[in-house]
Amino acid sequence: MSYIADNTTRAEFLAERKIRSRQVAQVALNQFDIFCKFQYEKDGDTLIKDIKDSGIADKAYTVMNQFCMWLGEDHPEIQVIMGKSSRPMRKRQPMTTRGYLVVIKAYFEEFGGIEINDRRFKKRVRQQKRINHDPEPFTHEEIRLLCDTASPEKKLLYMVLKDTAMRVGEALHLYKEDIDLTTNPISINIRAETTKTSTARTVHITPETVPMLINKINNTQDGKKIFATNKDHLKAVSNETLMMTFYRKKIGGTFLEKYSHNGRHKKNIHSLRAFAITQIADVHGEEFAHGYAGHTKYLGQYIRRNEKIPEMIKRCAPKLMIYESIVVVDQDERVKKLEEEQQKSRLDMMALTNIMSQLADIKADSVRKDLEIKQLQNMLENKESSSIPSIS
Secondary structure, three states, rough: OOOOOOOOOHHHHHOOHHHHHHHHHHHHHHHHHHHHHHHHHHOOOHHHHHHHOOOHHHHHHHHHHHHHHHOOOOOOEEEEEEOOOOEOOOOOOOOHHHEEEEEEEHHHHHHHOOOOHHHHHHHHHOOOOOOOOOOOOOOOHHHHHHHHOHHHHHHHHHHHHHHHHOOOHHOOOOOOEEOOOOOOOOOOEEEEOOOOOOEEEEEOOOOOHHHHHHHHHHHHOOOOOOOOOOOHHHHHHHHHHHHHHHHHHHHHHHHOOEEEOOOOOOOOOOOHHHHHHHHHHHHHHHHHHHHHHOOOOHHHHHHHOOOHHHHHHHHHHHHOOOOOOOOEEEHHHHHHHHHHHEEEEEEEEHHHHHHHHHHHHHHHHHHHHHHHHHHHHHHHHHHHHHHHOOOO
């Protein structure tokens, strides 16, 4: 039946994916197009069709290996548009390259109808080794400086990110209806379709962020997003990266420091998430902190404590807050303090009872002595009266 398409189109390939995966796939395909035009003077779709028509599937591995090597190099001759400016194209990190290759492999199969064998792929495509590195978190003072420099809108976003450990992409997907002001602490419900793990979760904000968030909600129409101003989510995330770049340059100093292994700035928008994870881990341990932040490996730990999370996050508030200072006493400590007060009361009552008993003994002894004195007085009086001679 010729009227039924043999393969998936690019639009269908992207549409079948969830929002976050779709964004990654779009970027990967754009990069593949740039590579193909640079290397073969053709767009990616045309090159894949040519490989399919040639009947030599092994060419797919050759192209993907070339693409991998190309991503690992700087390309000063290619200008990348960043907002209103542009910069030379820089090499991608191993983790990013791996993500792109996952997309391109699937695209060769679904769009091109070329089956990719995993064993041959691993043998033919030489990928760079991943460098394990955790982002450096902000300090309290650095976040306060960033918030004081930012506009009111961006300040609220940064405050929410440092409270909740949300990814910036998750925050930009939030709608007015996703925030529950009736809970204590206030809850933010992150929808499954907007998370990297496709798992919904709930996070909370600290008291210092509450007034700003309530004001924002009161000025946001129903059905509207809280933070995103661009309907294109990918562009919305890119805009936040650009704004952080602007504030980083404005502040200067330590904000301009870079990692030696990749040349990226240590202080970036993801550092707010790292800050929250670090502070929560200090209170409840790394497993819970990473689960709360939505890391797949630790989500089980987070889910098992679901009912206790609000109280647990209350205990983290003093470490997450950058402006205010509050004292949070957990339930166990309150019970312990109450028991100590009750024990003290019991000891005081026992001491009082002992004193009252001693007073009673003293009083009884006093009465007894008064009685003995009176008896002695009567005896003396009787003796004196008996010794006086009678007058006849």
